[in-house]
Amino acid sequence: MEFSAYFPVWEKLTPPQQQTLLESAALRAVPKGTVVHNGSADCIGFLLVCSGQLRVYILSDEGREVTLYRLFPRDLCLLSASCILRGLQYDVTIEAEKDTQFWQIPAQRYKELMEISAPVANYTNEVMAGRFSDVMWLIEQILWKSFDKRLAAFLLEESALEGSTTLKTTHETIGHHLGSPREVVTRMLRYFQEEGLVRLSRGTVELLDTARLQALGEE
């Protein structure tokens, strides 16, 4: 777990810049379920994921959640440092979805580096473009796709992520991911079960016909 192996433009930094970055990056380990960053309350800096998985989501006043995207090893989290990215004023919550290790780089230190290093600035740019794209995809999902298609796509994505067709999850959790009430999820899952697409039991959703789910999700 060398920091240099996780930071893509490491080789393009000068030795003093590498030194500064190494000294400021602190490796943190958090257990599953930890809220790493919470809205505008804190500015914990840039996070570079080493192992595990982070979920970035927004929260309405009434407590509804919608997942924006997930971060995996080698991914850089920008929104946890939105205080220094002028123009990026948005409150998100970041939660460890698995036991997670990440390097935490103080926002100000990273910003100083970005201001003098074109490679770091361009890398940051590229990361932001990727997240921007994720969020645009989400808008499309919300606006144009009907709920059955979104749910089918979500189940397949989860299945690929977990490497299993049996998902241990509740209808409420699925609802959080899709920004929909639990009742709507339950109704649609029962419909899927009647159609032979899934089998439901307490706390699990088993995918029976991934080919048809795929076709539905892509419609």
Place this chain on the structure above:
Amino acid sequence: MEFSAYFPVWEKLTPPQQQTLLESAALRAVPKGTVVHNGSADCIGFLLVCSGQLRVYILSDEGREVTLYRLFPRDLCLLSASCILRGLQYDVTIEAEKDTQFWQIPAQRYKELMEISAPVANYTNEVMAGRFSDVMWLIEQILWKSFDKRLAAFLLEESALEGSTTLKTTHETIGHHLGSPREVVTRMLRYFQEEGLVRLSRGTVELLDTARLQALGEE
């Protein structure tokens, strides 16, 4: 209309970089209604607005539109050059909402500059963060706000933009902006009229009670 006055980090470029940028930037004038960029079909480069107004929107397969944001003088448009922003793969349409003049900078030329100039990369970063923020705001509007609040907020925004409480617009146009069918817009506008918030006539919406619309939009 000096290019240098519109490009915020001009002073931070070396004279040869300034020269390169000046030589590659072409000033274009397009009449209101011109579609400047259309989905992934083209990669026309970065646009720096000089005068007028551009609207950036997404389009569903069925032709429904949703406005992402507008660009005003001194704003830089990135999505028209998404081909070179690795990670930013998204199809948007960009249309001149007024007679508009802009400088068009070839994508590859701008990218070369960004790769060697930290100020240009950081400026581009800042612009992207701003657009990201706009899009996040839109998601919030779509997810959490009910349609009456969105419509009230939209009418006030248009009124501020036009400097008039009488808006020359159709229900269909409003629907395009908000991603809603015309019928839904008409129904809500009639409701607003009954409430004394607006007065409707052919092709215009007159705002009668901006204070109450404000209160409604902010609820």
